[in-house]
Amino acid sequence: MSAASGFQPVPRESTSSLITRQLREGIMYGTLPAGAQLSEAALAAEFGVSRGPLREAMQRLVQEGLVRSELNRGLFVKELDEAEIRDIYLTRTAIETAAARAVAHGDSAAQGAERLRTRAAVMAEAAAAGDLHRLADADFAFHEELVNLAGSPRLHRVHETLMVETRMCMTALQGTYFDPDDQVAEHSRIVEAIASGDDAELVAQIEEHMQEALDRLVRASR
Amino acid sequence: MSAASGFQPVPRESTSSLITRQLREGIMYGTLPAGAQLSEAALAAEFGVSRGPLREAMQRLVQEGLVRSELNRGLFVKELDEAEIRDIYLTRTAIETAAARAVAHGDSAAQGAERLRTRAAVMAEAAAAGDLHRLADADFAFHEELVNLAGSPRLHRVHETLMVETRMCMTALQGTYFDPDDQVAEHSRIVEAIASGDDAELVAQIEEHMQEALDRLVRASR
DNA sequence: CCCGTGAAGATTGTCAACAATCCGGAGATG
DNA sequence: CATCTCCGGATTGTTGACAATCTTCACGGG
The missing domain is CATH 1.20.120.530 (GntR ligand-binding domain-like)
Structure with missing residues (x-):
């Protein structure tokens, strides 16, 4: 098979990536308003996945600074003063x-x-x-x-x-x-x-x- | 109870935060060399936790750009050309x-x-x-x-x-x-x-x- | 009426098992 | 000998269940 066909790698993406992007958009456009608590169970159900991948997506947003994590309390959309x-x-x-x-x-x-x-x-x-x-x-x-x-x-x-x-x-x-x-x-x-x-x-x-x-x-x- | 006692919030931290920091240091100082694959099972065992929290830490590093994720292949320390x-x-x-x-x-x-x-x-x-x-x-x-x-x-x-x-x-x-x-x-x-x-x-x-x-x-x- | 106590409910944190995918090599076939 | 096929082992992806923690609210005492 020739390698110079100009084909790109198939853009398969991990589940947590996809969820991250959707959550990010939700935050961006206010579907997830600032200060709101992000319930893992509710969101996981909405995405149709278990809590595992969803939590991984959350950690990305935490690292990004869009979500604030309080231990044993939950995750909250960052508020901007x-x-x-x-x-x-x-x-x-x-x-x-x-x-x-x-x-x-x-x-x-x-x-x-x-x-x-x-x-x-x-x-x-x-x-x-x-x-x-x-x-x-x-x-x-x-x-x-x-x-x-x-x-x-x-x-x-x-x-x-x-x-x-x-x-x-x-x-x-x-x-x-x-x-x-x-x-x-x-x-x-x-x-x-x-x-x-x-x-x-x-x-x-x-x-x-x-x-x-x-x-x-x-x-x-x- | 007075609120002006100068007390700071107890610095409790999530497990994935702690793991993230340690992995970051490992990458920084070459313990985890550039290009190396990061085995979830091995690292989880080393930290004494299950793969759940470890994967969450990994997702943070991916978001940070220090680790590259290949679907169904594994996680690799980013190489710097x-x-x-x-x-x-x-x-x-x-x-x-x-x-x-x-x-x-x-x-x-x-x-x-x-x-x-x-x-x-x-x-x-x-x-x-x-x-x-x-x-x-x-x-x-x-x-x-x-x-x-x-x-x-x-x-x-x-x-x-x-x-x-x-x-x-x-x-x-x-x-x-x-x-x-x-x-x-x-x-x-x-x-x-x-x-x-x-x-x-x-x-x-x-x-x-x-x-x-x-x-x-x-x-x-x- | 105010405050401390305690239990119920809900939510997060963690785990171990299962399913899906990938890699390498043995074996068959031309 | 080269190549294709298939299988076993290993690793990642996902799940559901269990443990720990926090919040809420009713209750009783002062």
């Missing part, structure tokens, strides 16, 4: 700045900028249509793309968790209004900073964007 | 830069700098004594302290894993010689940059230190 939200954005700034710089200084900065420009265009479109839900999705897609383009498995892993936490905040504040045009403009400025290769400008734009996003969240949460 | 090493340092740069800036711009920058100066002094002492083992420990202690001073739970969590991976590299290259004085000088320059509050200088010093450390590792590994 203002200090936590600030920490999320501090860490996001660190990760995304590194990612953006890697993209800007990498071999394919131009292609990267182009793909991000496309993402920003989707955001602008959603903003123009007044579709705030789609705008939020496009926003997340932009930041995911940014970190993916850096090609760093570690930045990606950390960022994945941070996006879940960010979305948790947004979900909790659902219905709050943010000015769409501001958001779109901030993302465009980031793209152009990447394209221009001006490092100081790039760092400044990302920091400003994160600061603005954080301010929007904090302002809305009180 | 040159690309991985570069990624570790890319991420370390991101995390530690953010931490250092947080310290430098925070309320207690002076105290922070002082504590780091102490750590650097320990390094200098070890270097002067020619004790390379103690120098390496002091080096790690410096970076841990730096991130701790930032007071960010997320930066701390990510950094913890990165330090394990860094130590894995060092362990694999045990016996290689690095110029002690260079290392000491680099750390001192970081401390002084924090103390001075010069942001650009601080970022530059950390990047230079990381680049140097990475070069030392890569050079030694081939």
Whole structure:
């Protein structure tokens, strides 16, 4: 059998991986609200598995910091107070700045900028249509793309968790209004900073964007 | 009952937490060498527990990225090639830069700098004594302290894993010689940059230190 | 009315056994 | 001799049951 057929390994995945992903989504979108206790028996029944694989999935989420474990008490979805939200954005700034710089200084900065420009265009479109839900999705897609383009498995892993936490905040504040045009403009400025290769400008734009996003969240949460 | 007695919660910990920590140390110091398969039965017997808690600990390490899981095959200690090493340092740069800036711009920058100066002094002492083992420990202690001073739970969590991976590299290259004085000088320059509050200088010093450390590792590994 | 006591119920922590899968080698076949 | 098939041993994946712990609530005493 030839080995150069371009076939990929079959993406078989462990049960605990699948459960982890579903639980993570539940946390992200508020199906499992912050502070809620996660009953092993109930969830295991819902997934149609025994408690073993479910507990393994839980330990992953604990390690990720999305779930808090109290011995002999149970597992609880992590709650995010203002200090936590600030920490999320501090860490996001660190990760995304590194990612953006890697993209800007990498071999394919131009292609990267182009793909991000496309993402920003989707955001602008959603903003123009007044579709705030789609705008939020496009926003997340932009930041995911940014970190993916850096090609760093570690930045990606950390960022994945941070996006879940960010979305948790947004979900909790659902219905709050943010000015769409501001958001779109901030993302465009980031793209152009990447394209221009001006490092100081790039760092400044990302920091400003994160600061603005954080301010929007904090302002809305009180 | 008064609540202001300064008592801390009893640090009871789950079995899987304890096992996770021990396995992590094993990976860090090469007791569990890179690429090795981790037999559930053997390890469970060694820890004196059943396979349940041990598997939970494993899932944590998988989530952390220290262990790779192959379905129906087993769990293996992650191997670090040159690309991985570069990624570790890319991420370390991101995390530690953010931490250092947080310290430098925070309320207690002076105290922070002082504590780091102490750590650097320990390094200098070890270097002067020619004790390379103690120098390496002091080096790690410096970076841990730096991130701790930032007071960010997320930066701390990510950094913890990165330090394990860094130590894995060092362990694999045990016996290689690095110029002690260079290392000491680099750390001192970081401390002084924090103390001075010069942001650009601080970022530059950390990047230079990381680049140097990475070069030392890569050079030694081939 | 307030507080300590104790038992019931529910939930988590742990285990040992069973099922499914994979790897290696012996044997048959061309 | 090469190759395919099949089987045994070993390892992982999953389960259901049991033990330990915590919470709740009713009860009785002060």
